[in-house]
Amino acid sequence: MDYLVQQIVNAVSLGGIYALLALGLAVVFSIVALINFAHGELMTVAGYVIFFMLALASPLAAAVVVAIAASAAVALLTERLAFRPMRRADVTGLLITSFAVSVILRVLFQNGISARPKPIAMPQSLSGAIDLGFATVGIIPLISIAVSTLALLALTRFLKLTVLGTAMRAAAEDFAVVRLMGIRANHVVAVAFAVSGALAGIAAFLWIAQRGSVDPLMGFVPVLKAFVAAIIGGLGSLPGAVVGGLVLGILEVLFQAYLPNLLLPYRDAFVLGLVILILIVRPEGLIPAPSARRS
């Protein structure tokens, strides 16, 4: 029982991080049809900000807030400098641009900071476990679940209750008509990037809290997984991204926990095998995005 509860908490915790990242990819993809491979570097930006802030003896909460703001700001900057000039480019052009942004940022981290991992020590108070009576679970996975849930709720409220959020949902369906309503295209796209960057920043904190270090390649693997999650959910679908992230996180943790030792090295093969099965049954993903018109 104890083991099962721990694994469920771990699964939801990891799934929550994937969901945040997949949602960040989906928010941008749904509006400008860009698969942003530089999303991982936004995570890394946040990771380094946390590292430097903590090194300057800043409280963790302040470091996290500044890190989230920093990754949102860098997302906005990449939009303004790299993606906006390429707005009318085709999918391939956008994809190559995002690879270029990703490589440039990564090289900047490697040469400007260090190619080696930098350890980040989380406060002692976060490293323990809580006894729930029926099971003992780690504090960090619980925080991770709480933060992911809050971030998802906040984003849902923003998308549902504000004009800008509503415009973003509408832009995913028909961007040209959103512009006909007098809503500035650049504004909507910029907000999508800022939201995506902020989500990457939150995910970076949760990722680092569990792994305790930051390096220039830190964002690569989680964003690759988030990309898989976004496809499982239905690329461009926001609820799909969340569901896809959770499904992927749960599959990974369950295979990790219950595969016999002999097969453990093949965990990802099992997970991706199941993903292929899901896509054979539902090629458009679990919650397909509405078909979009783009100007």
Place this chain on the structure above:
Amino acid sequence: MLTVRQLGVRYGQIEAVKGIDLAVAKGTIVALLGANGAGKSSTLLGLVGLVAASGEIELDGVSIAKAPPEEISRRGLALVPEGRRVFPSLTVAENLLLGGAVHGDRHDTKAAEEKLLDRFPILRERYRQRAGLLSGGEQQMLAIARALMSGPKLLLLDEPSLGLAPQVVDSVFDLIAELREQGLTILLVEQNAAQALEIADRGYVLVNGQIEIEGTGAELASSERVKEAYLAA
């Protein structure tokens, strides 16, 4: 109110609109008629900035040529696009909210919405429903109401009767005439030439991207050429 000189629209090698002149006077309905592919919709898309257009476009004496669609909308041009293009997964309320986004003030948006919900009671009934679940006629009402939310000077309607049941078509044309009575200026693109000319003050007939015939609604309705080509049915 709207003066268009030498408007041209091209898609690569294809010249869809070949330097047309148009004028729409305040408080009138002007119909733009023509067969499929004559360049009617391209003209409207060029006017609102959704496709690149050459030539001069003036709204109340101020040039709006080359401005992006969002600026043109803010200057007072509202387009009800062909096929309605409501946001299907958004509710009626959310579609209207976006229509009024230019107000920038929730209070003004709400006031505009109340007026429109009085005019279109069906939208009040469907207020919380997703727009994609509405019937074609209801979606057309929503598309028109959404365009009116911004309080436009000039309303551009692209094939508002397309795909609607005959009784619904009648009510759409009645509505357009009613809007003019209230002082709105309208540029109406229609394939249903007979009904369009019934309510139009002036009309233009487009053929292969050029204006072939122009005149008052009554002149066009009685023109042999127009009768032959567009009113045969």
